[in-house]
Amino acid sequence: xxxxxxxxxxxxxxxxxxxxxxxxxxxxxxxxxxxxxxxxxxxxxxxxxxxxxxxxxxxxxxxxxxxxxxxxxxxxxxxxxxxxxxxxxxxxxxxxxxxxxxxxxxxxxxxxxxxxxxxxxxxxxxxxxxxxxxxxxxxxxxxxxxxxxxxxxxxxxxxxxxxxxxxxxxxxxxxxxxxxxxxxxxxxxxxxxxxxxxxxxxxxxxxxxxxxxxxxxxxxxxxxxxxxxxxxxxxxxxxxxxxxxxxxxxxxxxxxxxxxxxxxxxxxxxxxxxxxxxxxxxxxxxxxxxxxxxxxxxxxxxxxxxxxxxxxxxxxxxxxxxxxxxxxxxxxxxxxxxxxxxxxxxxxxxxxxxxxxxxxxxxxxxxxxxxxxxxxxxxxxxxxxxxxxxxxxxxxxxxx
Amino acid sequence: xxxxxxxxxxxxxxxxxxxxxxxxxxxxxxxxxxxxxxxxxxxxxxxxxxxxxxxxxxxxxxxxxxxxxxxxxxxxxxxxxxxxxxxxxxxxxxxxxxxxxxxxxxxxxxxxxxxxxxxxxxxxxxxxxxxxxxxxxxxxxxxxxxxxxxxxxxxxxxxxxxxxxxxxxxxxxxxxxxxxxxxxxxxxxxxxxxxxxxxxxxxxxxxxxxxxxxxxxxxxxxxxx
Numbered sequence: 001x002x003x004x005x006x007x008x009x010x011x012x013x014x015x016x017x018x019x020x021x022x023x024x025x026x027x028x029x030x031x032x033x034x035x036x037x038x039x040x041x042x043x044x045x046x047x048x049x050x051x052x053x054x055x056x057x058x059x060x061x062x063x064x065x066x067x068x069x070x071x072x073x074x075x076x077x078x079x080x081x082x083x084x085x086x087x088x089x090x091x092x093x094x095x096x097x098x099x100x101x102x103x104x105x106x107x108x109x110x111x112x113x114x115x116x117x118x119x120x121x122x123x124x125x126x127x128x129x130x131x132x133x134x135x136x137x138x139x140x141x142x143x144x145x146x147x148x149x150x151x152x153x154x155x156x157x158x159x160x161x162x163x164x165x166x167x168x169x170x171x172x173x174x175x176x177x178x179x180x181x182x183x184x185x186x187x188x189x190x191x192x193x194x195x196x197x198x199x200x201x202x203x204x205x206x207x208x209x210x211x212x213x214x215x216x217x218x219x220x221x222x223x224x225x226x227x228x229x230x231x232x233x234x235x236x237x238x239x240x241x242x243x244x245x246x247x248x249x250x251x252x253x254x255x256x257x258x259x260x261x262x263x264x265x266x267x268x269x270x271x272x273x274x275x276x277x278x279x280x281x282x283x284x285x286x287x288x289x290x291x292x293x294x295x296x297x298x299x300x301x302x303x304x305x306x307x308x309x310x311x312x313x314x315x316x317x318x319x320x321x322x323x324x325x326x327x328x329x330x331x332x333x334x335x336x337x338x339x340x341x342x343x344x345x346x347x348x349x350x351x352x353x354x355x356x357x358x359x360x361x362x363x364x365x366x367x368x369x370x371x372x373x374x375x376x377x378x379x380x381x382x383x384x385x386x387x388x389x390x391x392x393x394x395x396x397x398x399x400x
Numbered sequence: 401x402x403x404x405x406x407x408x409x410x411x412x413x414x415x416x417x418x419x420x421x422x423x424x425x426x427x428x429x430x431x432x433x434x435x436x437x438x439x440x441x442x443x444x445x446x447x448x449x450x451x452x453x454x455x456x457x458x459x460x461x462x463x464x465x466x467x468x469x470x471x472x473x474x475x476x477x478x479x480x481x482x483x484x485x486x487x488x489x490x491x492x493x494x495x496x497x498x499x500x501x502x503x504x505x506x507x508x509x510x511x512x513x514x515x516x517x518x519x520x521x522x523x524x525x526x527x528x529x530x531x532x533x534x535x536x537x538x539x540x541x542x543x544x545x546x547x548x549x550x551x552x553x554x555x556x557x558x559x560x561x562x563x564x565x566x567x568x569x570x571x572x573x574x575x576x577x578x579x580x581x582x583x584x585x586x587x588x589x590x591x592x593x594x595x596x597x598x599x600x601x602x603x604x605x606x607x608x609x610x611x612x613x614x615x616x617x618x619x620x621x622x623x624x625x
Contacts, residue, residue: 002505006494013493304489307448308548309478310506311471393450394441 003314007321010294017290018326024286025330025373026337028279033338033369035272038345040363043262046072049187050254052122054236057081057089057243058225063252064261070101070225071254073111073187076163077103080222081249089226089243094235099227102199105159110145112159112175112192114199114223122227123186129153130179136197139175143183144190151177159202173202196223284376287326291319291384299391306393316389323381324374331373335366401426401555401588402447407456409442416454419443424588426555429579431599432592440592444558447590448481449473461555478507482549482587484578486561488541490533496520496544497529503548519547522584523577538566542574550585557582559591563598575601 011018049072058066061078068075083100090098099122102114113119117132120140130153132140141151151157156174175194183189204217228251230239236253243251295302302315402424409417417439424430432440445451446458449465458465461480468476490499500516520526523543533541542562549557559578563571575591575598582589591598 002501002511006498006502006505009493009498010491013491298491300487300489301491304485305502305506306474307450307477307483307485308503308506309474309508311474314506314508393448394445 003317003321004325007318008325010298010318011322011325021283021286021290021326022329022333025280025283025326025376026334028276028283028376029330029334029369029373030337030341031272031276031279032372033335033366034341034345035269035276036363036365036368037338037342037361039269040365041342041361044363046258048185050258052229053227053254054230055228055240055243055251055253056225057086057228057249057251060248060250063250064257066225066250066252067254067257068261069103070227071187073113073191077224080224081226083221083223085247085249086223086226089228089247089249092239092242094231094239096229096231098229100196100223101225101227102196102222103163103224104199105161105202106163107157107159107175107192108149109163110142110149110190110192111163112139112194112199114194114196116196119193119227120181120188123184123188125184125186125188126182127179128182130177132179133193133195133198134178136195136201137173137175138178139192139194139198140179140181141177142181142189142191142193145192146180148190151180153177153180280372280376283330284380287323287377288380288383290326291323291381292387294322295319295384295387295391302388302391303393306391312389312391315391316385319385319388320378320381323377323385327370327374327377330377331370334373335369338369401428401461402430402590403457403459404447405457407443407446407458408454409439409446409451410454417442419446419456424556424590426588427583427586428588429582429602430588430590431602432590433594433596433599435594440594441560444560444590444592447556448483448558449477475508478509479552480554480556482552482554482557482585484542484546484549484557484559484562486564488533488545490541490545490548492533495530495532496525496536499533499544500548500551503551507552509552515551519551520544522550523547523581539570539573543577546577546581550581550587553585554587556588556590557585559589561593561595562591563593563595568597571595571597572601 050067053071056066056070058070058077059079059081065075065078069077086098086100089095097118099118100114100116101119103111104114105112120132127140128143130140141149145151155177157177158174175192175198181188200218200221204214228239230236240251240253243249302318305315305318306312402422404419404422406421407419409419411417419439422430432443434440442451446453447460449458449460449468452466463476463480465473490496491502494502497513497516497520500519501511504511504516517526517529520529523546525540525543525547528536528540528544533544536544557578562574562578566574578589578591579602
């Protein structure tokens with residue numbers, strides 16, 4: 001304990017140098033913390049939102065776009081598919097269940113998703129207030145969306161066309177909030193959910209010129225996509241091929257597409273990781289230089305400690321403890337900085353209504369950070385410590 | 401208190417130095433005089449157990465140093481030898497009190513605030529306990545260093561060039577302080593110096609209690625130049 005205390009005093013005997021070293025080391029650690037946190041939370045969010053959805057069937061186009069738009073609700077969908085075609089799919093022997101997803105409108109950039117009660121059940125959503133929708137134009141609002149929009153039970157609002165703000169306002173058909181979901185950590189948190197029929201109603205009321213026209217529209221009803229659950233895993237072999245070749249729709253497997261996405265992001269992650277590595281290396285060198293010059297400057301002081309009876313190991317331990325302090329301080333600062341970066345990113349992204357990342361979590365991988373910090377500082381301290389170990393008391397007598 | 405017999409030291413380069421036999425009684429004073437490079441430092445290092453002799457024996461306070469191994473000699477030195485280096489080597493990062501505590505840490509004994517204050521008190525610097533060494537005058541710093549040397553009540557005090565860079569009055573004060581401190585501790589005092597003023601500052605016979613043994617080591621004692 002005393003060793004730690006004296007090491008602490010020696011460290012702060014040069015406050016500027018010590019602070020700069022802590023800062024340098026923490027910048028590298030903060031980058032790594034940031035990468036780890038974002039990586040862990042992204043894959044957690046993906047796992048959570050993709051779980052149980054075997055394949056997504058929607059309009060032909062980019063399969064990744066289909067997944068991003070329909071499952072993670074980030075991108076715009078490639079187009080719509082006829083309701084009739086989806087109904088046919090539902091009868092397919094390999095299909096266990098289907099959740100319809102209809103996109104198209106938003107309320108202040110929170111998506112209004114036409115779907116079925118099965119969507120709520122799929123994410124095991126529970127209601128914090130109110131009830132679920134019983135008829136078209138009733139909506140259930142996700143926890144985050146409700147909080148951000150300041151929506152309460154009984155409120156009514158009109159959606160606007162498109163998935164971002166600024167579209168045409170469907171002024172004459174208002175939604176009524178009948179329920180608010182409890183926060184579930186899933187994609188539902190930032191959605192406004194309603195019956196598929198609501199979406200049809202809004203658009204048919206808006207575009208139909210007369211009853212005949214409306215009748216035609218009813219026959220040509222579309223949804224955006226269907227989330228499909230297989231009866232058997234074997235379906236993964238044949239079902240997508242069947243959809244892609246025999247229908248006007250395409251099937252995209254979320255697991256496959258997300259792996260592709262992560263591989264694409266991988267390059268960016270590698271660059272960031274390499275950058276963090278360079279920062280850490282620089283920090284290690286800086287710690288080395290600081291400790292090395294500390295030993296040079298304090299050689300005689302260290303020799304005096306030997307004269308006062310300290311064995312070589314004790315003198316070396318004093319130096320090593322200085323490195324430990326640097327590592328501990330840098331870990332704390334680095335972790336806090338990394339969490340702050342992540343929280344800042346999450347804040348920015350939530351404004352875009354995008355992926356769910358929050359600060360201040362501690363995934364298990366994060367233990368790497370203090371280990372790295374101590375590792376870097378201890379390795380940097382090796383040579384200086386050895387030099388301190390070798391300090392000879394004779395230097396005291398010869399320093400004339 | 402200090403006895404050396406047939407003491408020889410071999411330098412790494414191969415040169416060898418032979419020392420005359422020395423006996424310093426408890427409470428006695430030994431003045432090691434001679435020009436720089438004549439072997440005073442080496443003799444101090446041998447007596448402090450910092451280096452091993454090529455041949456011969458050193459016995460300090462009844463302890464033959466040859467019998468102590470590695471870490472044991474460090475622990476022994478902490479208690480048996482109080483050392484006043486030429487440069488004082490008080491840690492600038494620590495207060496006077498913490499410097500004393502550091503000495504107790506180095507010696508592997510528990511921090512003892514009472515003893516630290518007693519040692520500082522005995523040298524009249526107790527009120528400086530919370531100052532940093534940089535805030536002390538030269539004389540004050542030397543008193544603190546001496547307080548540190550006698551902190552563990554050693555039987556032998558080794559002072560290396562205690563008057564270097566001091567003016568005449570200060571040099572006389574420094575020697576007087578060393579003599580008084582050694583007397584109050586009843587410790588043997590060895591002063592290694594090339595400063596002729598030191599010999600003049602030591603009364604030839606202080607109440608018959610302090611033996612005064614000048615030991616002159618000359619260059620020609622290097623048996624193999």
